[in-house]
C-alpha cells in the first residue's frame with residue numbers, strides 16, 4: 059500500500075515516501091506525508107525534518123494513474139499547496155529533502171518546498187509536467203524561478219528537460235551533492251544546522267534574489283510566449299504555464315500559487331492532457347506482450363550484431379547499436395560500399411559530437427566497436443543479424459539461407475524490410491523460429507520506433523530478446539504481426555493516396571500540405587513524399603496496391619514525378635523545389651504534371667472549378683481512410699492493442715502526440731461520425747473503383763453501430 063514511514067532519531071524526523079517503483083505521489087502518499095509532518099511539527103523531541111524516498115529513488119511526481127482514474131486533474135487542488143506552504147516550507151520546524159536518483163514533477167516541487175536539498179551524484183531534477191499536457195501544480199511555477207532564475211526555469215518547464223546534480227548545484231537547486239551512503243546523515247545535519255540557526259532557513263516562495271527584475275522578466279516571458287506560439291501552435295497548456303509564472307512575478311509567490319491552481323485546472327480539462335497521459339502509458343505498455351513477457355523467460359543479452367548493408371538504413375542501425383555499446387560487424391558486397399558505409403557511421407557520430415551530444419573520445423570509442431566485413435567470416439560470433447540489403451525477395455532469401463549456414467544455431471536473424479513478407483524472406487531456411495522483422499525508421503539512429511514483426515513461427519524467446527535490444531538501443535518497440543506494410547506503412551498508405559486523389563480532384567497540393575501540417579503532422583503528405591523520395595514512394599506504393607487492390611488509389615502523380623526525375627529533396631525537385639540548403643518552395647513547373655495526372659485520373663475537368671472543401675473536409679478526407687485501415691489492423695490482430703498502434707503512429711509517422719495517436723483521436727471524433735463520412739464518400743464514388751478506398755471496414759461499422767470505442771479492441775465490437 060503506498061504511504062510514508064517516519065523514524066525519529068536524535069531530534070530529526072526522517073519521513074520516507076513509499077510507492078515503488080518511483081514513489082509517485084499517490085493521494086495516500088500525500089496523506090501519509092502530511093499526517094507525519096503534522097506529527098513531527100508537533101512533537102517536542104523533533105527539531106527538524108528530513109524528507110526522502112524509499113528504495114534509492116526520491117520521487118517521480120504526482121501519481122499519473124490518478125489522471126486516468128479521476129477526471130479534471132486527478133483531485134489536485136489548493137489544499138495540497140497550502141500543506142506544502144504550512145507544513146513543509148514555513149512550518150515550525152525546518153525541512154530538508156534528501157534526494158536520490160530523481161526528483162521530477164511533484165517530487166521536484168516537494169523538494170523545492172523544503173528549506174534545503176541534498177542529493178546523490180547522477181540525480182535528475184525537473185518539471186516535465188508539460189509533456190503530460192498539464193503544468194506544475196505543487197508550486198513549481200513559483201518556486202523554480204525563485205530558485206534558479208526565470209530564464210532557466212522557463213527553459214526547464216517549457217522543454218520538460220531535467221537537469222543533473224552538478225548543474226543543479228551550480229544553479230542553487232541543491233545545496234550539496236554527497237555519496238549515497240552519506241545522504242541521510244548529510245541531510246539530517248543540514249536540517250539540525252538550520253534548526254540551530256547555523257544555516258539560513260530559505261523559504262523559496264518569498265525569495266526574490268534569483269528573480270530577474272520586472273523590466274527584464276517580462277520580455278523573457280514575452281519571448282517565451284512568442285516561441286511557444288510559433289513552435290507549438292496547437293498547444294494551450296504551455297501558455298497557461300507562462301501565465302501562472304507571470305502572475306507570481308507580478309503579484310508575489312503566494313498569489314502565484316492560486317493562479318497556478320487555476321491554470322492547472324484549465325490545462326487538465328483539455329483533451330491534450332488526456333491524450334498525452336494516454337501516450338505516456340501506451341508507450342510503456344508496448345513492452346508488455348501477452349504470452350511473451352509474462353512467460354517466465356529471461357532475455358538473452360545481445361552484445362554483437364551483424365548488419366548487412368551499409369546504406370542509409372544499415373549505417374543508421376549500426377550507429378544505434380554502437381551508441382549502446384554493442385559491437386557491430388558491418389558487411390557490404392565490396393570495399394567501395396563498405397568504406398561508404400563505415401563513413402556514414404563515422405559521420406553520424408561526428409554530427410552528434412558537433413551538436414554537443416557526445417564527446418569526441420566517446421565517438422571514437424563507439425566507432426572502434428565497428429568492424430567491416432566483405433564475407434560471412436565472423437558471423438559465427440554474433441548474437442543477432444539485421445539484414446538491410448536491397449528490397450529484393452530473391453536476394454534476401456539467398457542471404458538468409460547463407461546466414462543459417464554461417465551463424466550460431468541460436469542467433470536471431472532479422473530483416474529490416476519495410477515491404478516484404480517476413481515468411482517469404484526466410485522461406486529458404488529451416489529456422490523460422492529465429493526469424494523476425496526488425497523494422498527501423500529512417501534515420502535509424504534518430505527515429506525512436508522499432509517495429510518488431512513476428513510471424514506465427516517466431517519464438518517467444520526471440521521476440522523477448524529483440525524487445526530487450528530495443529530498450530538497450532533506446533527505441534520504443536511495437537510488436538506487430540506479419541502483413542504488407544506491417545503496422546505503420548500499412549495504416550498510412552491511404553494518407554498519401556487520399557492526398558493525391560484530392561489533387562486529381564482539382565485541389566492545390568500546397569494547400570493540402572498546409573492543412574495537414576496545421577492538423578499537427580510534422581509536414582504535409584507531399585513534403586513527406588519529397589523527403590522519402592518519389593522512387594521509394596512508387597516502390598512501396600506498388601506493394602500496397604498489389605496487396606490491397608480493392609482499396610488502393612494508384613497515384614499517377616507519383617509515377618509522373620518518377621518519369622520526370624523529380625524524386626524530391628535528393629534530386630532538388632519533387633512536389634517542391636529545393637535550394638542548396640534544402641529549403642522547400644512551391645514550384646510552378648509542377649503544374650503540367652498535376653494537369654497530366656488530373657487528365658489521366660478523370661476526376662476533374664480543368665474547365666470547371668475545383669470542389670468546395672473546407673480545411674476540415676480535407677483533413678477528414680485524408681485521415682479518416684487512415685483510421686479505417688487502422689481499424690483493419692486492430693481487427694486482424696496485427697497489433698495486440700489499439701494503444702500500440704497509437705504509439706507506432708506517433709513515433710513512426712509523426713502523428714501528433716497531443717492528439718493521443720490515431721485511434722485515441724478517432725475515438726474523440728467518434729466512430730459513428732467517421733463511419734458516416736466514409737460512407738458518404740464511398741457513395742459519392744459508387745460504381746468506380748474508388749468506392750472501395752472509402753468503404754468503412756466491418757470493425758469500424760460495428761463500433762459505430764454499437765457505440766463501442768475503436769480502442770476497445772478486437773472482440774469489443776461484434777460484427778453481427
Ligand SMILES: C[C@H](O)CC(=O)SCCNC(=O)CCNC(=O)[C@H](O)C(C)(C)COP(=O)(O)OP(=O)(O)OC[C@H]1O[C@@H](n2cnc3c(N)ncnc32)[C@H](O)[C@@H]1OP(=O)(O)O
Nearest residue numbers: 080082118119120121122123162163164186194195196342
Ligand atoms: C502536481 C504535479 O506537478 C503533477 C505531476 O507531478 S505529474 C508527474 C510528473 N512526472 C513525470 O512526468 C515523470 C514521469 N516519469 C518518467 O519520466 C519516467 O517514468 C522516469 C524517468 C521516472 C523513470 O523512467 P524509467 O526508469 O525508464 O522507467 P519507466 O518505465 O518510465 O517507469 C517505471 C514505472 O513507473 C511508472 N511511473 C513513472 N512515473 C510515474 C508517475 N509519476 N506516476 C505513476 N507511475 C509512474 C511507469 O508507468 C512505469 O510503470 P510500469 O512499470 O507499470 O510500466
